Amino acid sequence: MPRAKGRSALLAFASQASLALTLTAASLTRPIASYQISCRLDTEKRAVEGTELLTWTNTTAKPAATLRFHLYLNAFRNTLSTFWRESGGERRGDRLPESWGSIELTRMTLADGSDLLASLSYVSPDDGNPYDRTVAEVQLPRAVQPGETISISIDFRSRLPRVSARTGWKGDFYLVAQWFPKIGVFQDKGWNCHQFHASSEFFADFGNYDVSIDVPVRYRGKVGATGVRVEERNLPGDRVLYRFRQDSVHDFAWTADPDFLVVDDVFREPAVADTQIRLLLQPEHRGQQARYLKATKVALSGYGRVLGPYPYPTLTVVDPPWGAMGAGGMEYPTFITAGTHRMAPASAQSPEGVTIHEFGHQYFYGLLASNEFEEPWLDEGFNEYMEDRVVGAAYGSNRPVLTAFGFRFPIGVAVHRPLDTNRRYFQVATEDVLASPAWKFRTRTSYGANVYSKTALAMATLERLLGTPTMNRALRLYADRWRFRHPTTADWIAAVRDATGRDYRWFFDRTFYSSGAVDYAVVDAKSEKVEPPKGLFESEGGLVEKPPAELAKGKGWKSVVTVARLGDVAMPVEVLLRFDGNHTYRSTWDGEARWKRFRVDRGPRLLEAVVDPGEKILLDVDRTNNGRLVHADPRAASRWTARAVFWMQNLIDSLTIAW
Numbered sequence: 001m002p003r004a005k006g007r008s009a010l011l012a013f014a015s016q017a018s019l020a021l022t023l024t025a026a027s028l029t030r031p032i033a034s035y036q037i038s039c040r041l042d043t044e045k046r047a048v049e050g051t052e053l054l055t056w057t058n059t060t061a062k063p064a065a066t067l068r069f070h071l072y073l074n075a076f077r078n079t080l081s082t083f084w085r086e087s088g089g090e091r092r093g094d095r096l097p098e099s100w101g102s103i104e105l106t107r108m109t110l111a112d113g114s115d116l117l118a119s120l121s122y123v124s125p126d127d128g129n130p131y132d133r134t135v136a137e138v139q140l141p142r143a144v145q146p147g148e149t150i151s152i153s154i155d156f157r158s159r160l161p162r163v164s165a166r167t168g169w170k171g172d173f174y175l176v177a178q179w180f181p182k183i184g185v186f187q188d189k190g191w192n193c194h195q196f197h198a199s200s201e202f203f204a205d206f207g208n209y210d211v212s213i214d215v216p217v218r219y220r221g222k223v224g225a226t227g228v229r230v231e232e233r234n235l236p237g238d239r240v241l242y243r244f245r246q247d248s249v250h251d252f253a254w255t256a257d258p259d260f261l262v263v264d265d266v267f268r269e270p271a272v273a274d275t276q277i278r279l280l281l282q283p284e285h286r287g288q289q290a291r292y293l294k295a296t297k298v299a300l301s302g303y304g305r306v307l308g309p310y311p312y313p314t315l316t317v318v319d320p321p322w323g324a325m326g327a328g329g330m331e332y333p334t335f336i337t338a339g340t341h342r343m344a345p346a347s348a349q350s351p352e353g354v355t356i357h358e359f360g361h362q363y364f365y366g367l368l369a370s371n372e373f374e375e376p377w378l379d380e381g382f383n384e385y386m387e388d389r390v391v392g393a394a395y396g397s398n399r400p401v402l403t404a405f406g407f408r409f410p411i412g413v414a415v416h417r418p419l420d421t422n423r424r425y426f427q428v429a430t431e432d433v434l435a436s437p438a439w440k441f442r443t444r445t446s447y448g449a450n451v452y453s454k455t456a457l458a459m460a461t462l463e464r465l466l467g468t469p470t471m472n473r474a475l476r477l478y479a480d481r482w483r484f485r486h487p488t489t490a491d492w493i494a495a496v497r498d499a500t501g502r503d504y505r506w507f508f509d510r511t512f513y514s515s516g517a518v519d520y521a522v523v524d525a526k527s528e529k530v531e532p533p534k535g536l537f538e539s540e541g542g543l544v545e546k547p548p549a550e551l552a553k554g555k556g557w558k559s560v561v562t563v564a565r566l567g568d569v570a571m572p573v574e575v576l577l578r579f580d581g582n583h584t585y586r587s588t589w590d591g592e593a594r595w596k597r598f599r600v601d602r603g604p605r606l607l608e609a610v611v612d613p614g615e616k617i618l619l620d621v622d623r624t625n626n627g628r629l630v631h632a633d634p635r636a637a638s639r640w641t642a643r644a645v646f647w648m649q650n651l652i653d654s655l656t657i658a659w
């Protein structure tokens, strides 16, 4: 139920949420990188000035002699940045605006006052680009020992670009993300701190965030951020300060727009802590308020049931204005951006799809904080797979808006999730090995097709091979085991093994770690009337040129079907033979050989042969060759229906000796 708006309601919201935060704090995780930030938005200069106190613990077994920081906004500094070079100045099909962004550090000191800034240098571990400024390294006067915690004070000045890739401004709207100096992840093998790429996202350690945001007074009540709002305070000079806190997250983003329509709601489900939902809506999208809220609750429920409850007390959903869609469709801890159009019909499933997708990242990215640079399929692909399930369960799998594209298949496959938009994978199936770092795909099309779509189709295929309850067990095991940690693909494969008692490494070798395509086809299907045999046959007087009486009369139909593996990758498949009189025969083939032949020496007339009739192998790149109709014959042998038992036995015998 929508809650009343206004100042008192906002304060009530904050105190309730704080209570929830206290209650759940015990179950959350040990901080590694925590931030206290005070910042001030300068709307004239499109800049945020801030002071940051970073508390960082070396959790490895190795001393850290240096520190590395992400300075993401420098991706927008000039056309020589790695981000700009890789994107070719384009994003989601649009030219990037020549509106520059940057982040400069003006002070960096340790708790004892020693200066680190003088030792700062820029490094480009991924591509050696000497002009990229998105990763900085500083030398420490003394190495941080294993288990030791240090504090670093940093003053910074961030200049925001016009919204293009996730972050920036449009008019009075601000989406402030990737905006503060952020420490990399220190591992036993050293710093994991990648540059900002055109096709990659993020990786960071969990910590506690306490962020104060000072904005002009016209933004009163219209600031949203990661976490719980714990303070609102007037400042001199027509300014107002908002303070947000959230423990056990690994990033912090915020937004401000005087036009926001603030809608509060609550998600309630038995045996699960309530989640306060705050929707920050553009006034022209007011008509879609209910759709946004329903989708948010569908997501909280749908993901929570499979992967465990959402652990944070708040969730903020941002609806960016027209012209700022570059800030839409993005995820930060407890904070997502969606997007819609004023006239979006319900059948387009927008804003539903994007809201549910971005919420899903609260799991695949938020809680299961895999390395998005190195293994982007673990967040995007797994989430795409779950989004299809959650959207399909709540809104139906069919997308009528897409059926107009006119896909037709011999066994009547409609356009629906999870195939739907994931078909884009089929066009570029062999271009890249799916398991590649985000910035190493041949094209951005291949990146999207592999990381999102192939992963989603592989996961959906696995679900169909295992059965949904078993797949859910594997997902839950993975989610429970790796919540608040950094799982890898190997950890997922281990979870599947532990949930099923079987090793599915072969499946991932053939999908994630392969550029091979799956393509099964019925290449031959024939059915002919059985003729009396010819030749020499045994008789009392020796061999005679006449068949014995029981074979002399031609009876039934002889059918031959050949199913072939046209792709490099083998998967177990089912084969369906459909005969006259509504008789069907199903067989399972391990799919390993290049082909398999099915013969029926004597039976009803074969009407149709289909490989993978249940559409389990969603990775099959060409479904148009999966079925073959045997041409209709007017002499329909209906008499066979009465003799089903006989011919079925005959059929099974023949099939078992098929080669």
Ligand SMILES: [Zn+2]
Residues within 6 Å of the ligand: 357, 361, 379, 380, 383
């Ligand atoms: Zn995503």
